[in-house]
Amino acid sequence: MHHAQNLIAGRFVPAADGRVDDDLCPADGALLGTAPRSSRADAEAAVEAAREAFPSWEDTPAPLRGDILFRAARLLEARAEELARTLALEEGKVLADARGEVGKTLRYLVFAAGDARRLHGITAPSELPGTLAYTYWRPRGVVGLITPWNFPLCIPVWKLAPALVAGNTVVLKPAPETPLTADLVARIFVEAGLPPGVLNVVHGDADPAAALLDHPEVAAISFTGSTEVGRIVERRCAETHKAVQCELGGKNPILVLDDADVDLAARAAALGAFGSTGQRCTATSRAIVMEAVADAFVEGVSRLAAEVVAGHPLDPAAAMGPAVSLRQLEKVLSYRGVGDEEGARLAHGGDRMTEGALGAGFFPRPTVWDRVRADSRIAREEIFGPVLSVIRVSSVDEAVAAANAIEFGLTSSVFTRDLGRAFECVRRLDSGMTQVNAPTVGGEGHLPFGGVKATGTGPREMGPDAWKFYAEQKTVYVNHGGAARTSRIY
Numbered sequence: 001m002h003h004a005q006n007l008i009a010g011r012f013v014p015a016a017d018g019r020v021d022d023d024l025c026p027a028d029g030a031l032l033g034t035a036p037r038s039s040r041a042d043a044e045a046a047v048e049a050a051r052e053a054f055p056s057w058e059d060t061p062a063p064l065r066g067d068i069l070f071r072a073a074r075l076l077e078a079r080a081e082e083l084a085r086t087l088a089l090e091e092g093k094v095l096a097d098a099r100g101e102v103g104k105t106l107r108y109l110v111f112a113a114g115d116a117r118r119l120h121g122i123t124a125p126s127e128l129p130g131t132l133a134y135t136y137w138r139p140r141g142v143v144g145l146i147t148p149w150n151f152p153l154c155i156p157v158w159k160l161a162p163a164l165v166a167g168n169t170v171v172l173k174p175a176p177e178t179p180l181t182a183d184l185v186a187r188i189f190v191e192a193g194l195p196p197g198v199l200n201v202v203h204g205d206a207d208p209a210a211a212l213l214d215h216p217e218v219a220a221i222s223f224t225g226s227t228e229v230g231r232i233v234e235r236r237c238a239e240t241h242k243a244v245q246c247e248l249g250g251k252n253p254i255l256v257l258d259d260a261d262v263d264l265a266a267r268a269a270a271l272g273a274f275g276s277t278g279q280r281c282t283a284t285s286r287a288i289v290m291e292a293v294a295d296a297f298v299e300g301v302s303r304l305a306a307e308v309v310a311g312h313p314l315d316p317a318a319a320m321g322p323a324v325s326l327r328q329l330e331k332v333l334s335y336r337g338v339g340d341e342e343g344a345r346l347a348h349g350g351d352r353m354t355e356g357a358l359g360a361g362f363f364p365r366p367t368v369w370d371r372v373r374a375d376s377r378i379a380r381e382e383i384f385g386p387v388l389s390v391i392r393v394s395s396v397d398e399a400v401a402a403a404n405a406i407e408f409g410l411t412s413s414v415f416t417r418d419l420g421r422a423f424e425c426v427r428r429l430d431s432g433m434t435q436v437n438a439p440t441v442g443g444e445g446h447l448p449f450g451g452v453k454a455t456g457t458g459p460r461e462m463g464p465d466a467w468k469f470y471a472e473q474k475t476v477y478v479n480h481g482g483a484a485r486t487s488r489i490y
Ligand code: NAD
Pocket: 146, 147, 148, 149, 150, 151, 173, 174, 175, 176, 204, 205, 206, 209, 210, 224, 225, 226, 227, 229, 230, 232, 233, 247, 248, 249, 250, 280, 281, 382, 384, 410, 450, 451, 455
């Protein structure tokens, strides 16, 4: 049994009023532990601790800040298996996927720690004689990080690392569904040597998160989660003049053109749609397929859907775990009626898996809808489950138009053997990332990650510039020539 605690001013503490929430495994309802159900007051105490810690963290030379992150990476590596098992049990993804998440987190953390020696500004020639003109980057101060459950290790770390490297102090409000992973992250960073108050963690749901949005001492918010909550975050940050970065919902398409390797495309679609129970932000949820290959594609992907072995996340035979919660399962199942009403053809699934031990968990069956209209709800709305909507089209133009016809734009993929058509799609698809002849899922930490339109506002996460969201550029003019500067106005 693991009892997560808040981290405030270097101490692991319960919520001030002592309330806790149970943390249950979505595969079988097993009680894994508890976490504080924090209030606004807990979040405010965390902000105060971060505010107090900021001046000396800002003064700590950036390479020394980076050294602490390198130590955190070594500790994370040493505890990789414990992290993978914890996140598999509470989020529900199978152990192989959880191990993949740990590996990705580790690689990104090492990359971001190195940024501590690359917080480069510019020097530029000045119009004025005897003048040095340069820029440098100042941390923003206290930053608030609000994260979702679907990558409970990766996403907190891909925000934390650049924020800390750039010299900010942090209050992290992790997802209530996955507190134990966040607790391990907090303990690893403390053990790595972060001074008290530099990282604070407040568990709970909307109340402590809203307190971060409202607090005048919080200079910036980095949020990943649903578009619905993201809109609240964006509005509130505008009102309180905070810098804001949001990574929100998605409905990622795979385009299968008539010259594609259909078998490869079907396997990529199945991996993207059903892997991690369709709960990746980069999951494939629309297949936009040219008529000439549509029957073969639907047949292939439906067969793969039927072959998915669902099971407990720690069962080595399982390829797909449960939905994260009953609420999420019910949301996925509710789209069965929507698809029927909209006249789509159910090629596979649509129901809950209850065979044997699966009945004790929240398992949606991998689902394929065929002949979906591009403007229907199952083609436009984020379901966040193992559900693929196949939209049939007759040309590349129609495929691109269907792909771009929704409000989201995280990632996309195109399957074709024609390089010219591939690059045309890359150029025309409205998404932050595009894959060619590869699944929509995945991404590497040293490259930027994020979406356009209702999926993403603010600069990209990860990649070489991630830390810049957490810093402000200052421009400096030094008159070292001694000439009086009275005549220059502009
Ligand atoms: P969510 O929006 O329900 O919750 C995200 C976080 O916001 C949680 O920490 C939650 O406690 C907090 N929150 C809830 N209500 C709030 C409020 N009123 N004010 C401030 N914070 C509040 O999202 P979720 O269900 O945890 O995660 C799934 C969503 O995340 C999906 O929509 C998915 O597409 C998205 N996601 C996007 C990306 C991306 O990079 N674009 C990555 C991962 C997940």
